[in-house]
Amino acid sequence: MPKFRPEIEDLSPYKVGRQMEDVAREHGLDPDEIVKLTANEGPEGPFPGVVEAASAVLAQSNRYPDNACWDIGHALAGEEGIEFENLLFGAGSVALLAEIAVATTGPGTNIVYGWPSFVMYRFAAIWAGAATREVPLDPVHALDLDAMRQAIDENTRIVVICNPNNPTGTITPADEIEAFIDSIPEEVLVVVDEAYHEYVVDPAYRTEIPLAVSRPNVVVLRTFSKIYGLAAHRVGYAIAREDVLVELRKAQAPLTVGQVGQTAALASLGQHEELTRRRDDNTRRRHHLVGALRERDITMAESHTNFIYFELGDRYLDLVERMTGYGVLIRPMNPGWVRVTIGNDDENRRFLDSLDSALA
Numbered sequence: 001m002p003k004f005r006p007e008i009e010d011l012s013p014y015k016v017g018r019q020m021e022d023v024a025r026e027h028g029l030d031p032d033e034i035v036k037l038t039a040n041e042g043p044e045g046p047f048p049g050v051v052e053a054a055s056a057v058l059a060q061s062n063r064y065p066d067n068a069c070w071d072i073g074h075a076l077a078g079e080e081g082i083e084f085e086n087l088l089f090g091a092g093s094v095a096l097l098a099e100i101a102v103a104t105t106g107p108g109t110n111i112v113y114g115w116p117s118f119v120m121y122r123f124a125a126i127w128a129g130a131a132t133r134e135v136p137l138d139p140v141h142a143l144d145l146d147a148m149r150q151a152i153d154e155n156t157r158i159v160v161i162c163n164p165n166n167p168t169g170t171i172t173p174a175d176e177i178e179a180f181i182d183s184i185p186e187e188v189l190v191v192v193d194e195a196y197h198e199y200v201v202d203p204a205y206r207t208e209i210p211l212a213v214s215r216p217n218v219v220v221l222r223t224f225s226k227i228y229g230l231a232a233h234r235v236g237y238a239i240a241r242e243d244v245l246v247e248l249r250k251a252q253a254p255l256t257v258g259q260v261g262q263t264a265a266l267a268s269l270g271q272h273e274e275l276t277r278r279r280d281d282n283t284r285r286r287h288h289l290v291g292a293l294r295e296r297d298i299t300m301a302e303s304h305t306n307f308i309y310f311e312l313g314d315r316y317l318d319l320v321e322r323m324t325g326y327g328v329l330i331r332p333m334n335p336g337w338v339r340v341t342i343g344n345d346d347e348n349r350r351f352l353d354s355l356d357s358a359l360a
């Protein structure tokens with residue numbers, strides 16, 4: 001048996017949620033009837049024209065993908081008003097996060113982030129050999145930037161700001177993030193994870209891309225996995241200054257984004273009406289679900305995203321299991337709390353019906 005690093009031996013692998021086929025078999029359900037609301041995926045497929053564009057490149061599967069991501073990079077740079085050199089693509093923003101941790105941390109260093117937040121921050125730190133500093137959220141389930149500032153010491157290499165925060169859906173106002181960045185040492189890299197950026201409509205929220213292209217210690221992460229409906233293809237990107245990306249790129253395996261994913265992402269860009277429609281649909285459905293949960297006297301965090309974090313109390317694991325038995329999958333999170341991804345109208349109806357049946 002090879003010798004593994006003790007922190008890897010102690011790690012439980014990331015749980016991606018149960019496969020629909022497993023659940024169907026266990027509960028005697030038809031897999032097509034199962035409603036999966038566990039992974040914050042968009043309820044729709046790719047944008048119009050994307051399947052056709054992506055299918056066409058399958059014929060060139062014998063060729064390696066474009067390592068520079070030239071076409072998608074230039075299109076995205078134009079759309080965001082930045083330079084091609086400010087972009088680094090990766091196999092989902094999760095992979096970029098791990099590469100950033102490998103490039104900037106290691107034994108003796110630490111990474112600061114809120115908790116609960118996206119569990120992959122913990123994994124990225126452990127893989128890189130760094131310590132984790134998990135700073136509890138404030139009483140309304142939002143990041144506590146003052147406490148995060150206090151958690152920084154001379155060994156901190158990264159602070160991750162998940163905005164909006166997964167799993168709570170809360171936002172941190174841009175003014176507060178910018179004041180926070182001004183107040184911490186320049187050697188600390190601030191990674192602003194904007195995976196759910198496209199869903200947010202609150203004016204207090206702003207992207208930190210302008211800071212990322214001007215300051216050396218800010219990186220923004222984005223993804224095509226959510227509103228663009230391309231989670232299967234693993235296309236994420238980091239936005240930062242060119243000199244910062246030159247270093248980060250050294251910690252990345254080559255040819256990391258496949259050509260189907262690059263082509264699918266490219267075909268999705270520029271479809272502003274489709275993007276707005278999906279955002280508006282999500283906002284309308286979120287208001288509906290928030291209202292329905294309130295009617296049931298359920299406590300929840302204020303969501304600005306395509307998921308809602310709410311409290312089910314001591315019975316939460318049992319209730320989630322009962323809902324699974326009705327074919328509706330939601331995700332247990334912290335003790336007493338669960339997260340549901342906002343689905344389409346039909347899926348949301350199934351969610352509420354199964355919640356009522358489980359609670360009855």
Ligand SMILES: Cc1ncc(COP(=O)(O)O)c(C=O)c1O
Pocket residue numbers: 039040091092093094095118162165166193195222223224225231234235236
């Ligand atoms: C906060 C956050 N960042 C990143 C990701 C992952 O994105 P990707 O599919 O690009 O790896 C997720 C997905 O759930 C997320 O919640």
